[in-house]
Amino acid sequence: MNYTIPSPTSPARGRGLLAARAVRPGDIIAVFDGAGTPAIAIPDSNHLAHTCSYCLATPADNNDTTTTTPPVKLRACTGCRVVAYCSPACQKRDWQLVHKLECKVFQRVRASTSASGHVALPTPVRALVQILLLRSDADRNALVGKLESHVDDFRRLPPGNVNDSNRSSAEAVSWQDMELQAMAALHYLGRAVGEREKNEALEVLCKLQVNSFNRLDADIGQTGLFLHPQLAMVNHSCLPSAYVQFSGRVAVLRAYQAINEGDEVEISYIDQALPLSQRQASLKARYHFTCACPRCAEDLDVYQACQRYPHLQLNDLSLATDLSELIRQQTSPPLSKTKDFSKAIAQVQASFTSLPTPPRSSSGATTTADAGSTEDLRRRWSLCQPLLLADTTHSTPFAIHPVPEILTDAVIHFSSRANYAAGLALSSLLATQVEPVRNPFPESPGRVKGLLTLAKLLANAAAPAAAAAAAEEEWSSSPSASASPRQKPQSKALQAAEKAILAVLRTMDVPTTCEVLLLLVLRSASSSTASPSPRPATSSDAQHQNNNNHHHHRMLIQPYHHEAQDILQDIRALPGRHAEQDLVRKLLDQRGRPGPGLGSSSSRTQEEKLFLEMVIVKPLREIAGLARSVMDAEFGGAAVQ
Ligand SMILES: C[S@@+](CC[C@H](N)C(=O)[O-])C[C@H]1O[C@@H](n2cnc3c(N)ncnc32)[C@H](O)[C@@H]1O
Structure with a gap:
């Protein structure tokens, strides 16, 4: 474990996640498994037909004609006909994890919707349903029990408040909407809709707002919701020291800059490019705090903020x-x-x-x-x-x-x-x-x-x-x-x-320029603690190997790695480029060089x-x-x- 979560040191910020060892830019601080420990990892509801509901692969992963990966074919669950899978193995895993219980809920949704209507539950409602379906109280408690909810702050939100932060689920809106979502979940679960049940459901919805992430896919953008109780402990800064990347059902916390042992790790919950007033408004609307990071305190523009990084x-x-x-x-x-x-x-x-x-x-x-x-x-x-x-x-x-x-x-x-x-x-x-x-x-x-x-x-x-x-x-x-x-x-x-x-x-x-650009893409995969994996047969197979940390590290590569490799192969097959290839190799060869990425600048020759x-x-x-x-x-x- 490369991090610790001590008891809150500051009442304003609550708990936070600290680095348990020093890390360099690009290093993996921790991997959060969305399949093992209690966690939620689901596609956005309007992408259900195009995304494997277990490994979260999408046919668009392979849309590009430059790749040679066979396209992912999805088959709908024959029970509810709402969720889809790329393989029987994915279907089986999801069945055991949650779908066995969830399938009946979707069948009820289908039965009450006209044939032409949209059958899927909105993403936060589906997440709520999954949490309420968790088999034991202990599981549910491990997932959401200790999470910050800000329920009173949400209750006070003016009607029509729209959260637009990029960490939010698109459907997140006002308290009234949350009430409707809570009732819908309880209704389709076939449970009583008493005051106690409704409040419990509302509290979970608030916790989802404050603590869940949007899974961002390489090429499709926002494709789902991810919740993990430990990852949720990471606090925000508009000058973050780390960022989160998603790879299937796994979230990876990566250092954006060098972090010393014992220092707090901070990510940005929102689009950092936004100006101060919009950043503050987004943070207030969904996370209910006023950011006091150095960037906000001094109202640094994007150029000044860049100057603060030692990169x-x-x-x-x-x-x-x-x-x-x-x-x-x-x-x-x-x-x-x-x-x-x-x-x-x-x-x-x-x-x-x-x-x-x-x-x-x-x-x-x-x-x-x-x-x-x-x-x-x-x-x-x-x-x-x-x-x-x-x-x-x-x-x-x-x-x-x-x-x-x-x-x-x-x-x-x-x-x-x-x-x-x-x-x-x-x-x-x-x-x-x-x-x-x-x-x-x-x-x-x-x-x-x-x-x-x-x-x-x-x-x-x-x-x-x-x-x-x-x-x-x-x-x-x-x-x-x-x-x-x-x-x-x-x-x-x-x-x-x-x-x-x-x-x-x-x-x-042009071939040489392309080759250099692609090598720059590939270096991001090889310089972190992750080593590039051999190309998987299909992206879903790759996810299946994903059952321990060692494998995570092997497959946690930048999403663009395989595509870059494919194009590079084509360029290298062009005839008569020996001299150019030698030069490029010399320029970008990392062996024997210290430091992250391509080595320190002092080790580079003038010629390069x-x-x-x-x-x-x-x-x-x-x-x-x-x-x-x-x-x-x-x-x-x-x-x-
Ligand atoms: C995802 S949780 C992070 C963990 C949280 N500190 C806890 O103890 O549960 C998000 C919440 O943490 C607090 N928080 C995160 N970053 C903060 C910051 N920079 N300043 C003040 N509060 C912050 C806010 O209450 C926010 O709603």
Whole structure:
């Protein structure tokens, strides 16, 4: 056990989880098993048909044509026809765990719902049903008995209070809704709905609100609810020292920065990128406390917050080799303290709060997920203009909320239209100047995912670049005559931006850049205490091996590992790249190097740094420089009001 949970030291914060040994950034602090000890791990109710209810694998895990993994086929339970499984083994395990009892509840739900109606119970109601079904009081007590409920605070919430924190279950709303949820659970359980039963159910619902996590899947976003009594002891900070990752039914607590033995481990319950007022509101609405972390106390903007992490040096072998300089530019004087900028921030925030919540893209990857309509993106981009034009003494502060979210959605917008060059420009900007500021630790999941997206876009954009080069030679034609299918004719401005991007691409050694990006993705798996596992036959099989800590450590790899490995294999199969491969190997070889990740900067030679800077970072920065033109061309920039 790498942690301790002593009795509360501070009445304000209650209990907390302390590191029992010193850990380095990326190290696994602890693994919380959602199958063994009393725990709840369920898919979101509106994903039940697409997610294995035991191992939580989804067919979308294998949606990508770049992977060779056989697709997961799900079969519905023949009893309730509500939940589905990827294998008889998963079905059997879930049956023994809880479904034997739960199946009857779902049958009752089905019987009382019209044939066309939505049969599943909302996610928190299903979690409540599972808790109330637990066979013994001892089990139930072990799971929820000692958890903080804040029941009186919830009772006082104004009607219609909507919790929007990313740790919450989408359905979480007001006290009145919770009362309805409690009654629904008791009704379908066939139990008495007396005052005592209702209060007991309400208390459990409150505990779920305060203590459960949303399982975040690699590519689908929020896919379920996870509750574990020990993991629930981790307190919050807006400058967290750790983060939680999910892998099937397992939650992994990973260090985000070095933590000393005996220090408290803190995670962020909410989206750290949000400005102070929104962070405080989210924390208050669901967790009922006012955060007093250094970031809140001093109202640090995202650049200042980044400066507080001791990770800047780790970035010199990443796509943000200039992170210290980027931060220096924005923090002297502090961006958010300049008059123009505070005004711009206030203006942008006010206009955004009056917008209906845009559908959040869950992946940031090249999917056609709901990134918002073109119209919605135009509106959001135009509302951001005061922020982007505010202060000429600083370089453009692209990392300030909500710019990164809009750029991420725009990547999806362009990818779904097969305009990979435009997507590449935005993705390069995110990977070189935005994500490193928001996630200063180079191996954090947000960064790793961005690298993989970038590698894929680069590969896709390079194909038309090559085609366009050939076409230009022969016909002097424009890049719009290239191979990629287009849905709509493009504006002249977008064509010009795309031409400039393709021109940079033609100067690049794309396979080598992709290879380096993919190796950066893979390093995040190998530098932690987890060692990469051999590729599992299917993701569900992998989960089945998951029955002790040793196995957990073997399979707790970054979610993007296998995909990166697949693409890397294709690149390495290209002929005539021996010299390049040798260089890349030299640059990224970790053997014999101290420290986390790729070793300390002092052990790197000038030649290696120069290679990274010239071959990878410089051209990507050049492409990133075209992102603003791409956005303005497609979404109107300052011209649209
Ligand atoms: C998931 S629980 C964490 C464990 C909790 N401290 C306990 O003793 O049960 C969340 C609750 O812990 C408290 N908490 C967490 N982080 C805090 C912080 N930074 N400041 C004050 N209270 C905090 C709040 O009461 C919050 O609702």
